[in-house]
Amino acid sequence: MLHLAIADDHELFRKGFISMLSGVEDFSFVHEAANGQELLDMVEVQVPDIVLMDLQMPVMDGMQATELLLEKHPEVKVIVVSMYDEDRFVMHMLEKGVHGYLLKDTSPDEVEKAIRRVAEEGFYYSDFVSKAMHRKMVARSPNKQPFFPNANNVGLSNREQEVLQLLCDGLSTIEISEKLFISTRTVEGHRLRILEKTGTKNTAAAVAFAYKNHLI
Missing domain, CATH: 3.40.50.2300 (Response regulator)
Known part of the structure; x- marks a missing residue:
């Protein structure tokens, strides 16, 4: 319930x-x-x-x-x-x-x-x-906000950045695991490390952070 x-x-x-x-x-x-x-x-x-x-x-x-x-x-x-x-x-x-x-x-x-x-x-x-x-991402000029194509500024690995992109696309843990051919536990581990590295409280905040800082 x-x-x-x-x-x-x-x-x-x-x-x-x-x-x-x-x-x-x-x-x-x-x-x-x-x-x-x-x-x-x-x-x-x-x-x-x-x-x-x-x-x-x-x-x-x-x-x-x-x-x-x-x-x-x-x-x-x-x-x-x-x-x-x-x-x-x-x-x-x-x-x-x-x-x-x-x-x-x-x-x-x-x-x-x-x-x-x-x-x-x-x-x-x-x-x-x-x-x-x-729209928020497109509206931001690169001259005003630096663009980090590999998210190096927060130390995301290539796989973590890949998971972050899929989270931003609205995919669930199961959908991400199936798309990347990894276990749901591994996806959850990547998600938790993304939260830690971005200093965000949850997935929604991490996605907002990603768009705001051009991490994807």
């Missing part, structure tokens, strides 16, 4: 979201909060597996709530569900360590897919997020 929580100041959206996913047998909503502070208080009573987080809320917004939540409970996965479709919001939240970013008009099927992928792999990139990261 996946224990979920949602934080959004619009009650109609919260209720609709919960209703939309109520038919999924292994999904259980344990918290429903109207702002970030309310969510943090609830988490102290029971820690959920995944939090669906809005960004704009009164009292405490989703950005601050995400930072405080991941600082105290790094095991919790956070998926942003927002109306903000600007690239800067996407990149900022990925750099903060969120595990996925969805728009509020996302289909129910993709929401379920995102929750399951985050639970299993630790991240989920929709087409929207992938395009946002690509």
Whole structure:
């Protein structure tokens, strides 16, 4: 059973979201909060597996709530569900360590897919997020940001850079293992070394780091 929580100041959206996913047998909503502070208080009573987080809320917004939540409970996965479709919001939240970013008009099927992928792999990139990261990368001028084709600046090996590229493409651990003909344990080992060398908290943050610093 996946224990979920949602934080959004619009009650109609919260209720609709919960209703939309109520038919999924292994999904259980344990918290429903109207702002970030309310969510943090609830988490102290029971820690959920995944939090669906809005960004704009009164009292405490989703950005601050995400930072405080991941600082105290790094095991919790956070998926942003927002109306903000600007690239800067996407990149900022990925750099903060969120595990996925969805728009509020996302289909129910993709929401379920995102929750399951985050639970299993630790991240989920929709087409929207992938395009946002690509636009961010293209927009950066080489004159303003150095380009490191072999990621030598953080000491990534050729195989680690290859795994990082596939993570940026949105492939799962199993898909990467099949593509590179290596075991899933080996893929996980490469992933952990990538996090260590880039100084990032999770795969989503590592991908954001890679695009921001032209490591791929």
